[in-house]
Amino acid sequence: MLVASDAGRHAMLVADTGAGKTLAGFLPTLAAFCPSRFGEQGPPDGLHTLYVSPLKALAHDVQRNLVTPVEEMDLPIRVETRSGDTPSDRKKRQRVRPPNVLLTTPESLSLLLSYPDSFAMFAGLQRVVIDEVHAFATGKRGDLLALCLSRLQSIAPGLQRAALSATVADPQAFREWLAPWGDIDSVELVEGEPGAPPHVEVLLPIEERVPWGGHAGRWAIPQIYEEIRRNKTTLIFTNTRFLAEYTFQLLWDVNEDTLPIGIHHGSLSKEARRKVEGAMARGELRALVATASLDLGVDWGDIDCVVQMGAPKGSSRLLQRVGRANHRLDQPSRAILVPGNRFEFLEATAAKEAVDQGQRDGEDFRPGGLDVLAQHVMSCACAAPFDEGGLLAEVRSSLAYSWLDEAVWQRVLHFVATGGYSLEAYDRFKRIVRDANGTWRLTHPEHAARHRLNAGIIVDNEMIEIRFRNGRSLGKVEEQFAASLRSGDTFRFAGMDLEVESLRDLELVVRAAKTSATIPSYMGLRLPLTTHLADRVREMLIDRASWARFPDDVREWLEVQDWRSRMPGPGQLLVETFPHAKKHYAVYYTFEGWNANQSLGMLINRRMEDRGLMPGGFVANDYSLAVWGLKPVIDPLPLLSPDILTDEFVEWVQESHLLRRAFREVAVIAGLVERQHPGKRKTGKQVTFSTDLIYDVLRKYEPDHVLLEAAWADARTRMTDVGRLGNVLDRAAEQLVHVELDRVSPLAVPVMTMIGREALPQGAIDDELLLEAESLGAEAMRVETAPADLE
Template sequence: MKAAAIPPEIEAWFSGRDWRIRSHQKGMYAAAHAGRHTMLVADTGAGKTLAGFLPTLADFCPSKFGDDGPPEGLHTLYVSPLKALAHDVQRNLVTPVEEMGLPLKIETRSGDTPSDRKRRQRSKPPNILLTTPESLSLLLSYPDSFEMFRGMKRIIIDEVHAFATGKRGDLLALALSRLQAIAPQLQRAALSATVANPESYREWLAPWGDLDQVELIIGEPGAEPVVEILLPVEERVPWGGHAATWAIPQLYGQIKANKTTLIFTNTRFLAEFIFQNLWDVNEDRLPIGIHHGSLSREARRKVEGAMARGELRALVATASLDLGVDWGDIDCVVQMGAPKGSSRLLQRVGRANHRLDQPSRALLVPGNRFEFLEATAAKDAVEEGQRDGEDFRRGGLDVLAQHVMACACAGPFGEDELLAEVRSSLAYAWIDAEIWGRVLRFVETGGYALRAYDKFKRITRDRGGTWRLTHPEHAARHRLNAGIIIDGEMLTVRFKNGRSLGKVEERFAAALSPGDTFAFAGTSLEVEGVKDMDVIVRASSKAAMIPSYGGARMPLTTHLADRVRAMLDDRAGWARFPDDVREWLEVQDWRSEMPAPGQLLVESFPHAKRYYSVYYTFEGWNANQSLGMLITRRMEDRGLQPGGFVANDYSLAVWGLKPVEDPAPLLSPDILTEEFVDWVQDSHLLRRAFREVAVISGLVERQHPGKRKTGKQVTFSTDLIYDVLRKHEPDHVLLEAAWADARERMTDVGRLADLLESSAERLRHVTLDRVSPLAVPVMVMIGRESVPQGQIDDELLLEAESLADAAMRVEPALDG
């Protein structure tokens, strides 16, 4: 079949810039011309976004639409995981559209969009609308959504790897099914630079999971990235800590030497902490900015604009900017702390020299010795082109309940028709009639135990079998509360004049008193008072505390964990490590053993009148945290008098007043069928998971007109309902959803189960007379694990030196 000809307007625009249209861009155009869905995997800087939009731009070229005139109404919907990315794409699309003179109107829609513009977009939509999964779901809850989307031709899902495997992906999958039902001609396109298994994403993207409907297009390879690991010049690689503040002087030197440096951290707290440390050494008063999700919209837009104009020398950011943002003047990306995955690192590295033919340059700054090993593993993976990522899972029932309510808000629906629509997405193909009925009954009455309360009666079925809202007010309440991202309750930080700086967590704000100071948005602030949902502040020159954010921990991928294990076992490869890291491993190998691939090493030793066991699992913090809970319960049952435990991504340290002679009985797989169930039901985990699914499903509302519930009020409401359901309806659909979350997301039960299943065959127990070198990084966390990262690094250094002295001495030592 002859390839579709790209319109001359587009050909001329590329030629005018001395660019060529790349093969994957032509492939995307040809596939769209043939009426196929597409999955594009191409390196950062390869023009993925332009490739996704190329068929849309072509439809608006005069040479193509001719005398018929350009298409009217909404033509293309672009969905991204980040609001910042949507705004960046809008900026970058405007240039070719204006230079080609195309009759195209482009707008964004997110939680930041003014309400009057949102109303106008529904009645008179632009040709291209850039949005997020949550905003798309809300659009579909309006009766006029059928008219708005009926003529739509194309949907582009950018950075699909960033959300397809989670609940935001569930919401988007359901929205895709609804859009396909409204507009059968709709073509789907997904874009990514970092998927490890493109076939699974093709299946997720395809209606009914039919791979034949989706064409996979692989982009032209780009220049290899240059990744280096920053090491202390005079000091040693630290034993513990995560903030890597040792690197601040060297990092400042990099900022002065580069045109623009983008510095990534893994948490909002570390972003503020690193920014403050950089500002303290900023003798040249260089323009340095900060960007994270808790800052106000105005603050974020100001920083994004300054970066786009090339006005900043450095920007400290979180994951709020690690996807797709195209600022071509960035010549170096810095990753503070461990990258946690090769795909995540590749994504962040790609922000430097955002062009296919120029190598991206990145510096990895490890906070401790295990993070050095992880950084080395990630660097090797990037150089080998190896990617990693999360596996797909079943779609959440709480998300499905939210979608059902959105459909009811848009208009009456038939039970069987909506089930068929829902099951056309891979995430919900597993839903059968029994589960579907339970979900509908939940949305209808709240479930058997709650059916007596009118507030939970949201939909009803008429005699003809059609479902509809019980009252129009439920639509307004749904739109106020719908969403997937459930952060900790936040309070707004404001000056007295009302200007907002952003938000801090409620638990942090609750500890503040007038006169206290804290650093936020790069400014030292003094608290004047806390009123309702606001923290009233004024600028201050006093020394500041740092806001400590909770939030999810980035999990260590299995791929990187396996690489670190292999590095520990490769003794010949230690020669490339710094002297202090190599010595650390050599003394460990001499005094104890190395945790080999396929083996679970457990070390037991006395220290400070306690008995410790360290389990080298490499299964990530969630799995290790869960294992610590379960082991201490078994130790209690066996009279070993456990004192506590502490975990990191690589290991778990458990201590007690009696020694563990044999850890095997503590690790038997039946722990998951007995103690695990009891522990989860008795712990805060299931309540926390229920709190989230209750909010997502719409059972508990956070927002009322003009008023928002506090975190305490939401917790009180959900805990009350949780207790009622556990007593009177233990098979409630939301308890099932909460169990799924607690098992998979909060405890990482899959990795834990694999570990326990093989522990009998792979267990290696070593008894020592004192702490081992490999145990020092986790041991220094004891007593400090609840203290904000960064704040304790100096204390960690002192504690680590004492432990390390005992661990690294080669002569016999008395027990401390």
């Protein structure tokens, strides 16, 4: 890194966890403050280096680890952090008298750039170090950071950029993202020496079988507790906040030795998080249950083992989490994967083998969001008047917005200036104005204060309350599920069949359904299964020679499936149809993740209804989709024709609340609707009420509004995963394999066990599934004439 810096080049550093990436990223900074470098001129003054990380916890951890070498070498460097948790008086002082090294997040950096004194503050900036770049560069936070980098480069043309990661699948793509104007040759790729290969094992029940269904892995709690007793410190990762709380409680229930066990996730207070982080740093905890809030770069060297509850959903994510153990290059990190069910066993095995082979996965880059761009334009206006041509050139210098043309740029400017022609009669939307010289400036200084109160990229997910018209509440479901419903849809919740009357103000109003429910509501928030890992699982299913290494119950599960039906091979879409409990079922093995499968289930139900097949409902997981009705699906191909994405998909999204939900997010990010006012914050219900009103106006009078376009982009990509949905339709058109069976197949049991369990928590579902899963499993595994290798 020092060689690249001395040559005046940007750098992309890819090195294994524990290799010292962070200190390597700071090496040019430390060198600049060595007396042998600055000589008689004295050390650099003002802000020299900006460090950007995706997590507040990571910035605080880096500060702890950076201060030690600075003090040991007696370097004249002042290091500070800045985030949403930083006291306001320190934030104000940092702008007037900045430290030499500032550790921050993309959102805090964007806010700094919105102040008039940002030009003086960043004028002497020499370096920007972006840690764990893979974690956010491909999303909206990456869009915001890319725009901030373009602004910083404009303020300090000699600025050098450096990005660090242990788990990028495509370093060249990240080099292009990092480079100004996409000049990849200006970014030197620095690769570290490989460290000791990690040791990853998949945990198996000692006496029981691998469960058919469920996700919590409750069966493993006694074994995990014994692991905690053996180790000095164990870090236990879960994929959701609920599962973190559930696992934490289960561990306390068996904690006979009253070992100090902590919990850490984003919903905890700042004080609670800091307390746990401090206890871990001091080695006072024997175990810590955490979500993704701690899986990036946090350096606690005394961790002996990492436990992953449930499937990891991606090899890069797993490798990142495994790297929290030991965190030393010369020692292998040790991790234990705890599958919740048999498909998760296959996924965990696939992830382990990918890590063993050094293969990574990750999301692709996509065009930058227009809502993020609108927020950035407003930040620039808050800092100083700007020339639209100059700012457009600056914005285009980032890869995320290199596609931006003049027409789209003018639409974004018009939105920031007036809210769009449907809203321009309202003064509160008039935030910037162009003067006679063609320069844009704020219409009133108060808009700057309001912008700084509300700017940000992360919009919290809401839980939707389900209630009858008389006000009786039944509980809550995730907003994404509720948003996918339309008036008249029926679903099962709390043991009742319910019909949707309306969704408004974060309340789902229902009544008792006259017919059986068609849509089960159980989902739980999920991390997406990566395409790379899905492909590995499919390959594993057809590699019959490899099944011998699996536990007996998993091997027999696959062998009976292979004998009675088929295996879903790469490039194929396997559809099984069979009768069960006086209904007709079709199971589609897509391996495209929950979002795509849930969307496909909605669309197939609509097509079945149109064709008189009397659909009864569907359930989905990452691997498959089960749909049922009163009439059998004789030929599944017509239900999967590609025009489903141009006809039913558009109609479904517009009739459901998916587009409204997406619009709320982009409206908040773009600054059209404000969450925060001085001294008070709007509730989620108030924000939704405001955005719904504006949404209805724009849909009616300005359907081509720039934020409706941004909302459609979000609805297609994040909420419905239309790209992976398209993959399913492509495979159906090319190679659909339909197998008609007389009863449920072994491979269908994991998804079938989800039916009717929608009202249960994600952890408690494991207990409730046992009896039904065993019954379904026995039916699926029953063989009248056993294959030779099962006799």
